Amino acid sequence: MLGQVIIYTLLILVCIYYLLPLFVMVSTSLKSLDEIRTGSLIALPGDVTFAAWIKAWDSACTGVQCQGMKGYFWNSMRFVIPAVLISTAIGAINGYVLTMWRFKGSDMLFSLLMIGCFIPFQVVLLPMARTLGWLGIANTTTRLVFVHVVYGLAFTTLFFRNFYISVPEELVKAAKIDGAGFFKIFWRIILPLSIPIIVVSIIWQFTQIWNDFLFGVVFSSGERQPITVALNNLVNTSTGVKEYNVDMAAAIIAALPTLFVYVVAGKYFVRGLTAGAVKG
């Protein structure tokens, strides 16, 4: 009984600890600037106003431009969605080949590919810049899609490979005897089994790519910058009064899509992450 009280007290404390920043962000974003100046940080907004949100979305200044976050929000969407889909698709094919169509050295290749999971962003900046120049990719969106697909491949391949290793190889053999080829087997037999791991890969990649700042700031320019870079510019704009409510609203806007993806598909995430580990 006492043990339970302690556990629950602890859990509640930890909950508060984690949720407090979010609470402060939301409540601050709904306050007016006057109220922020006079009131306490953790007080609820006396007079709820969405002005800060509208300003953050529509007219806040990020550097010299004052058009809010909206343009950058769509910038991010424009490269995040293709990057997530392409890296997931290639990861799935890679995993399929590395488990069901093994060849001499395929395990070695997989081990080498895994090194990619441990390489920090900073290390690849210069080589990547050279590669992009060499390939002549000038368009910001294309550049970011390319960079994130390449960087994400190691992870998506790992996910799919570890998932497919628990799929019985006999399924593929049976399909081969039934007369199906490489892509037919993938499309008709393997992919329908892969929903949980596809969801995992999409959540992971979406969160990684959406939240990325470093690649965004290095490989993009001007109006085409992703939302993370824009948020940084907005918060660091030094002209005029510091508008905490607008900063908070902008930060929440920048975080909403990943939150949304997690809420919608989160239960698959936990299920999918363990699916590879336990033979199911």
Next chain:
Amino acid sequence: MGALSIRAVRKAYGQVEILKGINIEIEAGEFLILVGPSGCGKSTLLSMIAGLDTITSGDIYIGDRLVNKLSPKDRDIAMVFQSYALYPNMTVRGNIAFGLEIRKVPKNEQDKIVQRVAQILQMEHLLDRKPSQLSGGQRQRVAMGRAIARDPTLFLFDEPLSNLDAKLRVEMRTEIKLLHQRVGKTIVYVTHDQIEAMTLGDKIAVMKAGEVQQFGTPQQVYDDPANLFVASFMGSPSMNFITCPVVSAGSGVGVQLENEGNTFVFPVNHAEPKLRSWVGKEVILGIRPEQITHKNESRVGEPHIQSANCKVELTEPTGPDTLVVIHLNGKETVCRVHPMHAKFHGERMELMFDMAKAVYFDPKTEQRLA
């Protein structure tokens, strides 16, 4: 030209030889069993027939086509796997029709075939279920249905019954045999279970360590084993192997046995010409439990019948028979007697040995002598 010819087939992974020159030939409609302990290469051989594994050297013919280089789909075969390998995302109908669909069989034709197959296997009511909603036996049946639907010239079965419980296994065994009689197709069937091998096969290839130890009908393999391994592998309870000296007995030759200090010599009769040169040396006598029974007065006096009074060490009733364990030359020996006549631990019992089917092995090479 037979339905399946395997000629000098070898398989090696680097230095490791998995199959060391396999030769098997069967006729159309025959049921071939590949049997042996795990690791003997039987499944590898099946994979090579299916085209899922490459051949290091040698030739495999299906009908009169050399299939060495053909991909699985062009070999006109169907395979039933140990895990059934049903496509989990498709219904039973989808599973059966998948191969037909890939081969571009028209839709209405597909439906007809699925219906016919479902009828043969009595699973019409299961057609719209997913594999996960089926029991082990039903999955097994679907896997067979998928194979039948394609109407191939050769069926391959890879230990199809080993995932079922004992009762179901016997049922499905009968069903496979019936199916074979009904469709009359050539079947290659891999198992490690010697009872399945005996009951199902027209021909049995007993394999060990990448070699065919013996190839023949079930009765040949059982009655006339080529070596000690085959003799010990086939039959349950296993054949008794007793090391015994060969001695001269009157004008003939006999083997000398001992129980509880009593020594007796059994003439070897038909094996005499081959064992004459072994007098003074030891051989391994192989005698099956059913050839040692309680004394039956009506048979005493027949030329191959010998009897001896032995002390019983253990009795194991199985129902129809009781297994009685005695010691011969210090070796546990199982005898199969009628339950009414069985004696118990410590008692003595008059036993009758039928030496007509006794076999003899060289203790060193373990090859059959006579």
